Amino acid sequence: MTTIGRPxxxxDRITDVAGITVGHFQRVDADARVADPDSPDGHGWATGTTVVRVAAPNAVAAVDVRGGGPGTRETDLLDPSNTVQTVHAIVLSGGSAYGLAAADGVMRALEADGVGLPMDAAGHVVPIVPAAVIFDLPVGAWDHRPDAGFGAEAVRSAGTDFSVGSVGAGAGARAGSLKGGVGTASVTIAEGPAAGITVGALMVANPVGAVIDQSTGLPFDLTDADLAARGLKRPDPEECSAVAALAAKQTVLNTTIGVVATDAALDAAMTRRLAMAGHDGLGRAIRPAHSPLDGDTIFAVATGGVRPESAVPVPPGMHADVAIVAEVGRHAAEVVQRAIVDAVLSAESVASIPAYRDIAPSAFV
Incomplete structure (x- = not known):
């Protein structure tokens, strides 16, 4: 197997939110290849699982699903009108619907550590582990997909330091015809009603749509500050043409999934608005987004560690935290967009799927 991933x-990562850790497990063979459309199978391993571990005891979770072809588990549980409002881990996995089995391994590993909803005086617990998957089955052999063992290994490896790029659930991901992957970003809000709150995202970029603007050869909607922060410039004309040609070739069965987390103290309904806002960032980074063939799903977690001291007056009958949620949501869209860009820029070629940094090396200063 090859060793891949970048720190x-x-x-600028989701684990800047206290109480959040990330772990990956993947299998990637050096000789993996994508299945030919006229052949029943690819070859080798090129898939994996990512787990976002939530250790904050009072965390609130929610989800927003907008793609037309989602593969998910325990998303109904996270409706704000339902009883259970927390999670202990969130699984993001390759393998399409088969990959949902990775959540079984995460549950067993957490149960062994006594982590979960307490059920009785004997110490029995039920871990709450929602999941979402991407369609990566044509990358590598069709029957080489994550199982419970992948989930157990991923959750056991969870920490604040982790890798991005072609790792975990991003091992077999594609972004249009380019290599996709796992990316992350975060921001601590400096001023306003949400000052001091941190918002982070981790995204698995595997969209039907394009992630590169054909006219510039760069990711969509990056500001000059974004380009400077990433060390990017417009690629040379011949590389820009090569990127444009690839961007025009789109795959048809894909998905972008991820997690937005904040240390703000939010209730379940407002946490769901955080997931909803995250989809704005997805729409900025991917063209088109939320197609009938995508399974675009964003989970949200509010760990509850920070509540700004300066309350903003709101009219009677409105949610007391509306000003805070508006600011946190605005930054959620930002970090989701940047996390998707990070996934594409950090990805390395797997199974001969070209990575952006291989096609446009001159873009990197």
């Missing part, structure tokens, strides 16, 4: 940057 996530401290200060």
């Amino acid at each position: 996530a940057r401290a200060g």
Whole structure:
């Protein structure tokens, strides 16, 4: 197996939110190949699982599903009108619907550690582990997909330091005709009603749509500050043409999934608005997004560690935290967009799927 992945940057990753850790497990063979459309199978392993572990005891979770072809588990549980409002881990996996089996391994590993909803005086617990999957079955052999063992290994490896790129659930991901992957980003809000709150995202970019603007050869909607922060510039004309040609070739059965987390103290309904806002960032980074063939799903977690001291007056009958939620949501869209860009820029070629940094090396300063 090959060793892949790049370290996530401290200060710009979802684990900057206290109580959140991330773990990956993947199998990637050096000789993996994508299935030919006229052949029943690819070859080798090129898939994996990512687990976002939630250790904060009072965390609130929610989800927003907008793609037309989702593969999910325990999403109904996270409706704000339902009883259970927390999670102990969130599974993001390759393998299409088969990959949902990875959540079984996460549950067993957490149960062995006594982590979950307490059920009785004897110490029995039920871990709450929602999941979402991407369609990566044509990358590598069709029957090589994550199972419970992948989930157990991923959750056991969870920590604040983790890798991005072609790792975990991003091992077999594609972004249009480019290599996709796992990316992350975060921000601590400096001023306003939500000052001091941190918002982070981890995304698995595997969209039907394009992630590169054909006219510039760069990811969509990056500001000059974004380009400087990533060390990017417009690629040379011949590389820009090569990227444009690839961007025009789209796959047909894909999905972008991920998690937005904040240390703000939010209730279940407002946490769901965080997931909803995250989809704005998905729409900025991917064209088109939320297609009938995508399974676009974003989970949200509010760990509850920070509540700004300066309350903002709101009219009677309105949610007391509306000003805070508006600011946190605005930044949620930002970090989701940047996490998707991070996934594409950090990805390495797997199974001969070209990575952006291989096609446009001149873009990197």
